[in-house]
Amino acid sequence: MTQRQRLLAICVVLAAMSCNSDSSPAPPVSPHSVAGHDQIVAPHTVVQLDGSGSSDPLNRPLSYHWSIALAPSGSTATIADPLAVKTTITPDLEGTYDILLVVSAGNEQEGSTVHIFAQIADAGP
Numbered sequence: 668m669t670q671r672q673r674l675l676a677i678c679v680v681l682a683a684m685s686c687n688s689d690s691s692p693a694p695p696v697s698p699h700s701v702a703g704h705d706q707i708v709a710p711h712t713v714v715q716l717d718g719s720g721s722s723d724p725l726n727r728p729l730s731y732h733w734s735i736a737l738a739p740s741g742s743t744a745t746i747a748d749p750l751a752v753k754t755t756i757t758p759d760l761e762g763t764y765d766i767l768l769v770v771s772a773g774n775e776q777e778g779s780t781v782h783i784f785a786q787i788a789d790a791g792p
Contacts, residue, residue, distance in 0.1 A: 695775050698723040702768035703779035710761050710785045716746070717753045718768045727772035736780060739766035760787035 701720035708714055718731050733749045739762030746766070748754040760763050764783040769776055 675749055697777045698727070698729055698770045698772040698776040700768055700770040700777040700779040702766060702779040705782040705784070707784045707786065708758065709788060710758055712785070713755050713757050714783055715753065715755055716768070716781065718767060719752050720772065721752075721768070721770045723772040725769075725772070730771045732769045733765060733768050734769075734773070736767040737763060739763070739785075756783065758783055761785050761787060 668761040698775040699722050701718065701722075702706060703717045703720070710776055716733060718733070721731070723729055727750075730754050731750060732744045733751075733754055734743065735746065735756070736785045738744060738758075742758070742760045742762070742764075744756055744759045744764065746754055746756050756764065756766065762785060764785065766783060768781070769779055
């Protein structure tokens with residue numbers, strides 16, 4: 668066998684190995700976003716938001732982005748640090764605040780929502 672024939676045989680073997688039918692790319696794997704538990708508070712109460720229960724099955728570093736998806740009309744409440752794993756919000760009006768946490772890992776992301784119910788306590792009869 669000549670050197671050219673050996674190289675050709677190696678190329679054929681390598682080409683055959685790369686044609687494996689199982690070589691399709693794996694589907695993307697998203698991180699798991701956990702925005703925390705719903706809370707009932709009085710207006711003007713500082714509410715802790717905690718995304719530390721979020722995870723990534725591939726153990727990639729996570730980035731966090733909190734935003735207010737829904738708030739009572741006229742509310743000026745803001746999230747203290749929207750890019751932190753743990754942050755706060757102070758509901759300024761009575762009503763429902765839906766807080767969205769989007770967790771990203773690589774090019775994949777997932778969102779989850781926590782509901783904050785700001786209401787004045789019932790004084791009773």
